[in-house]
Amino acid sequence: MYIEFKNITKKFGKTEVLRDVNFSLEKGDIAGFQGRNGSGKTVLFKLLTGLLKPSGGEILIDNSPLGNDFLQNCGMIxxxxxxxxxxxxxxNLKILDSVSPVQSGKEEIKRLMDMFELKSGNLAVSKYSLGMRQKLGIIQALLGNPEILILDEPINSLDTKTSEFVIRKLIEINAERQTTILIASHIGEDLAKICTRRFSLSDNTLIENG
Ligand SMILES: Nc1ncnc2c1ncn2[C@@H]1O[C@H](COP(=O)(O)OP(=O)(O)OP(=O)(O)O)[C@@H](O)[C@H]1O
Ligand SMILES: [Mg+2]
Known part of the structure; x- marks a missing residue:
């Protein structure tokens, strides 16, 4: 899927969060969005999914305006x-899968849990560690085999070993399925390891880093 933001502006009341944001992504890109707390990373992702509407500009998906729709074929955290x-x-995954527009099914859920080494049997999610919960969140986003994966700070709270593990898995998924992946982080180093495209948000504007 081809994603394009054209002159996107987002204001909440008089407060401008994004000004004249322009970028486009090709199928299979892994795009990192870096910016400080409050710089607008989550707002940008919500605009792409259709959870928020822009104050100005247009979002195009395969050259068609997103308009009032929600983004299809996407998984997100x-x-x-x-x-x-x-x-x-x-x-939890089985329940989420059952209500998703495209079902992955039991075997695929098990395959994804194995892939992320989340073999927790009957352990309740309330007893999961933070890392386990993050992995579960990523698996949830992968249900229904999405073409676009939107990950808002998926690894910030993980230790180095676990975050490297998750990064390897995301690279595998991208290679396997040509999934377009968008990742937000306030830590640039995390993104450098994985991303083929890197963007920074500051002072309400987005720039692409070389
Ligand atoms: N629904 C809303 N109404 C009003 N202001 C909002 C709303 N959503 C976000 N904002 C404001 O938009 C700005 C950007 O928020 P956003 O959540 O996108 O930042 P972020 O880059 O994701 O930060 P963090 O790294 O802390 O997650 C903030 O100033 C926030 O208060
Ligand atoms: Mg955020």
Whole structure:
């Protein structure tokens, strides 16, 4: 899927968060968005998914305006994904899968849990470590085999070893399925390891770093 932001502006009341943001991504790009807390990373992702509407400009998906639609064929972690705490990770995924427009099915859920080494049996999500919960969030985003994966700070709270593991898996998924991946982080080093395109948000504007 080809994604294009054309002169996107977002204001909340009089407060401008994004001004004249322009970028485009090709299928299979891994794009990193870096910026300080409050720089507008989450807002940018919400605009792409259709959860927020721009104040000006246009978002094009395969050259068609997103308009009032929600982005199709996308998986996302935006802020903390909600899980039912007293159910296991597997059961949570099964429930989320059952309500998704495209079902992955039990075998694929198990394959993804294996892939992310999340073999927790019947352990309730409330007893998961933060790292396990982050992995579960990423698996949730992968349900339905999305063409676009939107990950808002997926590795910031992980230790070096786990974040490197998750990064390797994301690279595998990108290679396997040509999934377009957008990742936000306030840590530039995380993004450098994985991204083929790197963007920075500051002073309400987006620039691409060489
Ligand atoms: N629904 C909203 N109404 C009003 N202001 C909002 C709304 N959503 C976001 N903002 C404001 O937009 C700015 C950018 O917020 P955003 O959440 O995109 O930052 P961020 O870059 O994701 O930060 P962080 O690294 O802390 O996640 C902030 O000043 C925030 O207060
Ligand atoms: Mg954010």
């Amino acid at each position: 935006i802020e903390t994904p909600g899980f039912i705490p007293h159910y296991s990770g597997y059961k």
